[in-house]
Amino acid sequence: MNERRRVYFDHNATTPVHPAVLEAMLPYLKEQYGNPSSGHQFGRAVRNRIAEAREIVAAALGAKPAEIYFTSGGTESDNLAIKGYAWANRKTNGGAIVTSSIEHPAVLEVVKYLGKNGFQTRILKVGPDALVDLGEVREALDAGVALISVMHGNNEVGSIQPVAEIAAMAKERGAAMHTDAVQTFMKIPVKVDELGVDMLSLSGHKINAPKGVGALYVRKGIKLTPLNHGGHHERGVRAGTENVPGIIGLAKAVELGVANMEENARRARELRDELERRILAEIPFVIVNGHRERRTPNTLNVTFECVEGEALLINLDMAGIAISTGSACSSGSLDPSHVLMAMGIPHELIHGSLRFSVGHENTREDIDYVMRHLPRIIASVREISPLWDVKNQRVVSVEEAAAGARIARK
Amino acid sequence: MSQDTSFGYSDIVMDHFTNPRNVLRTSEEEYAASGVGMVGNPTCGDMMKVWIKVDDQDRIYDLKWKTFGCASAIGSTSMMSVMVTENGGMQIDQALKIKPQDIMDRLGGLPSIKIHCSVLGDKALRSVIQDYLKRTGREDLIHEGKATIVCECLNVTDKEIEEEVLEGVTDFETLQERTKISTGCGKCRPSAEALFETYRAKYFG
Numbered sequence: 024m025n026e027r028r029r030v031y032f033d034h035n036a037t038t039p040v041h042p043a044v045l046e047a048m049l050p051y052l053k054e055q056y057g058n059p060s061s062g063h064q065f066g067r068a069v070r071n072r073i074a075e076a077r078e079i080v081a082a083a084l085g086a087k088p089a090e091i092y093f094t095s096g097g098t099e100s101d102n103l104a105i106k107g108y109a110w111a112n113r114k115t116n117g118g119a120i121v122t123s124s125i126e127h128p129a130v131l132e133v134v135k136y137l138g139k140n141g142f143q144t145r146i147l148k149v150g151p152d153a154l155v156d157l158g159e160v161r162e163a164l165d166a167g168v169a170l171i172s173v174m175h176g177n178n179e180v181g182s183i184q185p186v187a188e189i190a191a192m193a194k195e196r197g198a199a200m201h202t203d204a205v206q207t208f209m210k211i212p213v214k215v216d217e218l219g220v221d222m223l224s225l226s227g228h229k230i231n232a233p234k235g236v237g238a239l240y241v242r243k244g245i246k247l248t249p250l251n252h253g254g255h256h257e258r259g260v261r262a263g264t265e266n267v268p269g270i271i272g273l274a275k276a277v278e279l280g281v282a283n284m285e286e287n288a289r290r291a292r293e294l295r296d297e298l299e300r301r302i303l304a305e306i307p308f309v310i311v312n313g314h315r316e317r318r319t320p321n322t323l324n325v326t327f328e329c330v331e332g333e334a335l336l337i338n339l340d341m342a343g344i345a346i347s348t349g350s351a352c353s354s355g356s357l358d359p360s361h362v363l364m365a366m367g368i369p370h371e372l373i374h375g376s377l378r379f380s381v382g383h384e385n386t387r388e389d390i391d392y393v394m395r396h397l398p399r400i401i402a403s404v405r406e407i408s409p410l411w412d413v414k415n416q417r418v419v420s421v422e423e424a425a426a427g428a429r430i431a432r433k
Numbered sequence: 434m435s436q437d438t439s440f441g442y443s444d445i446v447m448d449h450f451t452n453p454r455n456v457l458r459t460s461e462e463e464y465a466a467s468g469v470g471m472v473g474n475p476t477c478g479d480m481m482k483v484w485i486k487v488d489d490q491d492r493i494y495d496l497k498w499k500t501f502g503c504a505s506a507i508g509s510t511s512m513m514s515v516m517v518t519e520n521g522g523m524q525i526d527q528a529l530k531i532k533p534q535d536i537m538d539r540l541g542g543l544p545s546i547k548i549h550c551s552v553l554g555d556k557a558l559r560s561v562i563q564d565y566l567k568r569t570g571r572e573d574l575i576h577e578g579k580a581t582i583v584c585e586c587l588n589v590t591d592k593e594i595e596e597e598v599l600e601g602v603t604d605f606e607t608l609q610e611r612t613k614i615s616t617g618c619g620k621c622r623p624s625a626e627a628l629f630e631t632y633r634a635k636y637f638g
């Protein structure tokens with residue numbers, strides 16, 4: 024009963040490297056050290072394996088190998104897609120760029136940067152379910168746009184955007200479409216032709232491959248200006264000697280992911296739903312954030328009213344449970360989650376939000392363990408909150424709390 | 434102090450966070466305080482409510498609190514409660530002299546981004562003492578005069594902005610460093626900046 028575990032529910036932040044992935048990588052950290060650009064056999068052996076890796080990633084996306092560019096991760100893929108496209112296509116529709124307000128900073132900050140450097144930009148609103156409004160997308164595209172970037176699945180609340188619909192509208196109007204699929208790749212089907220996108224970002228460390236490797240899909244015919252100028256690596260789009268072990272690891276993780284996607288997604292969804300059901304049943308004053316159906320299968324974002332997320336995070340961490348929060352107090356900035364803010368969630372509810380993200384190694388016992396600690400932690404933090412009525416076990420408003428202060432004054 | 438077990442907090446902060454002192458565990462009615470104060474706002478992520486009991490020598494012999502906020506907000510209120518009540522309790526004039534820095538020092542420091550939490554602890558204390566002074570008909574002892582709050586989150590008043598200007602603060606960033614104004618939700622920034630400029634113009638324009 025009092026056994027102490029370490030339970031990791033933060034897979035949207037990063038995932039452990041799969042043992043088979045590590046195994047596949049090891050030779051490329053040891054004897055297979057050739058530079059893939061070299062003509063000799065050391066180089067050739069590695070070059071061939073990179074070509075195979077490219078085929079594996081391309082096949083998973085339903086793309087051609089020549090459309091896959093290996094990068095250092097999701098952030099670089101997003102930067103390369105957006106800056107690279109913006110710089111190479113300034114003349115298309117005035118070079119205007121559209122994105123959504125709930126993107127990862129790797130997209131949002133790039134668009135803001137371009138906005139400060141002469142590009143027209145527009146940031147789409149989202150509804151309370153974290154989805155963009157297709158009417159607003161159409162209106163934005165009608166104004167003339169070079170590139171629209173809308174993420175596939177959101178990292179904080181999991182909401183899945185209508186990417187195919189947006190891509191179709193973009194295509195009709197001569198705009199290119201990029202999507203950040205870092206959080207959906209290997210969780211739900213991600214096929215470039217079904218989505219109709221021109222560019223798509225993915226990252227290794229969210230799919231049980233190592234950190235520091237990722238890929239960008241770029242549809243044939245799309246022109247990008249490189250971020251890195253240098254050698255001819257990645258067909259001149261991304262100079263720099265390849266991260267060989269990382270690329271091999273990424274391909275292995277994709278292989279495993281493709282083979283087990285349905286099973287993995289089903290298990291994740293079962294555990295996530297079980298956790299959600301138990302939290303709602305066993306803890307009062309809880310709100311689920313984001314779209315309940317259109318959601319990545321492993322993500323649960325909940326608000327516990329009248330408590331602050333960092334206090335919860337630390338208490339959970341002391342119990343060995345790893346999660347994340349949208350609260351300002353733990354973000355390193357003073358702003359609460361931009362995603363939850365864009366959804367119109369009041370600040371006080373954002374401060375009490377926690378994200379649980381399930382991964383392959385989680386089990387039912389992990390859920391039991393969380394539910395042995397979470398209700399007690401919430402109760403103890405509420406007991407010292409001026410916004411919790413201990414006697415009646417309910418949340419009080421600021422006004423009520425202030426009125427209480429006046430009553431005591433006699 | 435190891436970063437990986439304490440989120441950048443000192444052992445003292447963690448101790449007060451995990452084992453907070455002087456939390457109000459009864460109902461307000463039962464406690465029957467001599468003064469009540471509330472500062473901050475859940476919108477900004479921090480809110481504190483403080484109750485004191487004062488004897489007829491103006492000595493605070495008991496202080497209880499409740500806080501909505503992060504570990505440093507909880508730790509700061511807890512430490513403030515200890516400082517006020519230790520050694521038989523502080524006189525109110527002594528308690529009014531507690532500065533955010535004093536609370537921080539006793540906590541063994543706070544991460545720079547959390548300093549505003551100690552400011553709030555200090556403000557909560559002043560607010561509850563002011564309430565007590567009002568109730569005992571001694572508004573004249575309240576030095577703040579009739580100040581209006583500009584920054585709801587950190588409870589910074591127009592008076593304080595004025596004082597800072599008079600002390601020679603010439604730019605908004607420094608004002609923020611000193612008062613933490615507009616470092617919560619940030620909504621008050623335009624009005625705070627305007628007010629800051631007004632005082633600058635009034636005295637140095």
Ligand SMILES: Cc1ncc(COP(=O)(O)O)c(C=O)c1O
Binds near residue numbers: 036097098174
């Ligand atoms: C949606 C999304 N995009 C981009 C990234 C950045 O990926 P990376 O950490 O590989 O740079 C992340 C992960 O943090 C993410 O969740």
